[in-house]
C-alpha cells in the first residue's frame with residue numbers, strides 16, 4: 485500500500501481498510517464513483533461504470549442475460565477452450581515449448597469479452613493482435629489516473645486506439661447486429677436467433693446513441709480483459725508456489741473444483757485496482773463503525789488489507805487454496821460490492837452453488853486446467869518482471885514452459 489500512496493487518485497483521500505466499512509460504503513446510495521475520473525470522462529462517458537442511481541440500475545438490468553450459467557458454459561466451450569487449443573498449436577508450429585504467460589493470457593482471454601460484448605474478431609493473428617493492442621492502449625487511458633507515465637501521451641494513444649477500434653471492429657459488428665435486429669423487428673427472424681451480447685441488447689433497447697454503445701463496448705472490454713489477464717499470472721504464481729510446498733498434491737491441477745477454489749483464494753489476495761475511490765454526496769455516519777464522513781469527502785477503499793482481515797481465518801496474508809471461509813465470499817471484496825459489484829463475476833467464478841456437478845467454475849479455472857493439461861510450469865531460471873509503468877500490481881512478463889505440448 486505504501487508504495488502506491490503517491491498515486492494521483494489518492495490525493496486528499498481518507499484511507500479505509502476495514503472490511504465492514506468498505507462493504508457499507510460500497511452498498512450505500514450516499515456515495516458515487518470517484519475513481520478513474522480523468523480517464524472515464526475522456527474515454528467512456530456514459531458507460532455503465534460511470535453511471536449512478538436510477539440510470540445505472542436501468543442500464544445494468546439489461547445485461548443480466550449475458551451472465552447466466554448457460555452463458556458461462558458457452559463462453560468456456562466456444563471461447564476459452566478453442567483459443568487455448570489454437571494458442572498451444574501455434575507454439576507447436578513455432579517449434580518451441582517456452583513462452584510468456586502475460587501475452588499468452590491476453591491472447592487467449594480476449595475472446596470471451598469479445599463474445600460478451602458482441603465484437604467480431606477474425607482469428608487471423610494480425611487482426612487479433614491489433615484488437616488486443618487497441619484494448620490495452622484504451623485500458624491504459626481509462627485507468628490513466630493510476631499510470632505513472634505521461635498522462636497526456638497515454639490519453640492521446642488511448643483515443644487513437646479507440647478511433648481505430650471503432651472503425652475496424654465496432655462499426656462492422658454494430659452494423660451486422662443492427663441488421664439482425666431490424667430483420668427481427670420485421671418478423672423475419674425469431675428472438676432466439678439473435679445473438680446474446682451487449683451490443684444486441686442495447687440495439688433491442690432502442691434509444692441508446694451509437695456513441696454510448698461504443699463507450700459501453702469499450703468499457704466492458706477493458707473491464708473484463710485487463711482484470712482477468714492481470715489476475716491469471718498472479719494466480720499461476722501463487723498456485724505454483726503452493727505446489728512447490730505440496731509436491732504430492734500436483735494432481736489437483738486437473739481437478740476443476742480445486743482450481744476454482746484456488747482462483748477464488750488468489751483473487752482474495754490479488755486486487756485489480758490499487759484502491760477504489762468513492763465520494764460522499766452528503767454528511768453521514770457509518771453504521772458499522774460510527775465514523776463521520778462529510779459531504780464531498782473522498783475515500784480510498786483498500787481491498788487488499790480488508791481481504792486479509794481475520795474473518796478469513798489464520799495467516800490471511802498467504803495463499804491457501806484449502807482455506808475455509810464462512811462469513812464472507814471466498815474472494816472477499818475482489819469484485820467490489822453494492823450497485824457497482826462486478827457484473828462479470830459469474831464468468832470468473834461460475835454461477836452454480838457449492839456441491840454442484842460439475843463443480844462451479846469459470847474462465848480462469850478452465851484456462852488453468854487446459855494449460856496444465858499441456859504441462860504448464862514456470863521457467864525456474866527466467867525471472868518474472870512487474871510492470872513499473874503503473875500503480876497496478878501487474879506482471880510485465882512471466883516465462884513459462886509446456887512439458888506436454
Ligand code: HEM
Pocket residue numbers: 517519532533534544597600703704707708709711712715751756760761817818819820821823824825826827828829831832
Ligand atoms: C478477475 C476478474 C475481474 C475482477 C477482479 C473484476 C473486478 C471488478 C470490480 C472490483 C468492480 C467494481 C468497480 C467499482 O465498484 O468501482 C468491477 C466492475 C465491473 N466489471 Fe469486473 N472484474 C473482473 C472481471 C470482469 C469480467 C469478466 C467482466 C465482463 C465480462 C467485467 C465487467 C465489469 C463491469 C462492466 C463493471 C462495472 C459494473 C458497474 O459499474 O455496474 N469484469 N469489476
